[in-house]
Amino acid sequence: MTAPRTPLSADRLTALTDRLHEDGIIGLPGAFTRxxxxxxxxxxDTAFTEARSRPDGAVGRxxxxxxxxxxxxxxxxxxELASHPWITAVAEAVLGPDYRIVEVGFDVPxxxxxxxxxxRDFPMPEETxxxxxxxSLAVxxxxxxxxxxxxxxxxxPGTHWDDGAAFEHGMFPPKDAYPRYRELAVRKFPRMGDISIRSALTVHRGTANHSAKSRPVLVLGLDAPDADNSARHDTAVTRGFLASLPESVRAHLVCPVVDTLLPITQKHTIEGLVMGASDS
Structure with a gap:
């Protein structure tokens, strides 16, 4: 069960969307129960084990x-995730009432x-x-x-507006820009139940895991109607599952409806991350 599901007040929503526009990321603690x-x-864990058991089931980052x-x-x-009122309110305010769910996935360092x-996760679109x-937004x-x-x-924070003309593949800034990112950088320490909503254009990175533990993070990708990130993903649903969802969720799931789901062959490769070379 989620906790709490109280809708955001108009003032709170305005403050959050203003901060998202300014910083490129917002945090919403306590959205779900532990x-x-x-x-x-x-x-x-189940999906990760299955994905790693077959070729191209998981892609290296x-x-x-x-x-x-x-x-x-x-x-x-x-x-419950897709209908959480904090997520839907921010998505509607930023992307419009007809936003689309285009990605469900997870990162595991x-x-x-x-x-x-x-x-950044993809080149800056012209509209931005x-x-x-x-x-687009990533939850x-x-x-x-x-x-x-x-x-x-x-x-x-704030680098979602950076001109990416000099970025390799539109995503990787030149290394002479790294000192600025290090100066701006904020490390995030969310706890179970917390969520963040960000622009995937905001320059970021995963840092070195010195522990013996993994740090899985779920990603829910959302697009405005005129965005094209769905081309990078293979989300599908079965007819029975779609029928089980509330209409408020079905309205935002624009994806193939199938009789049987096929395992996804990963294609969301981000060039350069496979090598893992950062030079800080």
Whole structure:
């Protein structure tokens, strides 16, 4: 069960969206109960084990660091996640009432994962560069309490507006820009139940995991109607699962409806992260 599901006040929503526009990330502590997150973590563990058992089931994001895309019904709590009023309110305010759910996946930094290079997750779309309008958001849900030695997520607030013309592949800034990112950088230490909502254009990286533990993080990707990130993903649902969802969730799931789900072959590769070279 989620906790609490009280809608955001108008003033709170305005403050959050203003901060998201300014910083490129917001945190919302206590969105879910720890029991709900434990069940989420079990589903992630099951999906991760299955994905690593077959070719191209998990894609490398650097040494000992993986990303896995999954189908929504692989998460027992998908409906609760997708309908949480804090998430839906921010999504509607930033992306519009017809936003779409285009990605369900998770990142898993294992023990001995190294610092990633600074990056954004995809090139800046023209609508953002020309009109300063965000056309996508990523909701992150940690499956564990994040401790300093577990390779916490590090982000440079405000860099979602950086001109990416000099970025390799539109995603990787030149290394002479690294000192600025280090100066801006904030490390995040969410606990079970906390969520963040961010622009994936905000320059960020995973840091080295010096612990013996993994740090799985669920990702829910959301697009405005005119965005095209769905082309990078293979989300699908079965007819029975779609029928079981509340209409408020079905309305935002624009994806193939199938009789039988096929395992996803990962294609969300981010060039450069596989090598894991960061030079800090």
């Amino acid at each position: 029991d709900w997150v434990r069940r989420l973590g079990e589903d992630v 650097g040494p000992n660091r993986y990303y896995v895309e999954i189908h929504p019904e692989q998460l027992g709590g998908f409906a 294992l023990a001995d994962a190294v610092d990633q290079p600074w990056h 560069s020309r009109h300063r309008r965000l056309t 992150n849900v940690t499956a564990v309490d994040t401790e300093p030695d577990m390779g916490p997520f590090e982000i440079a």
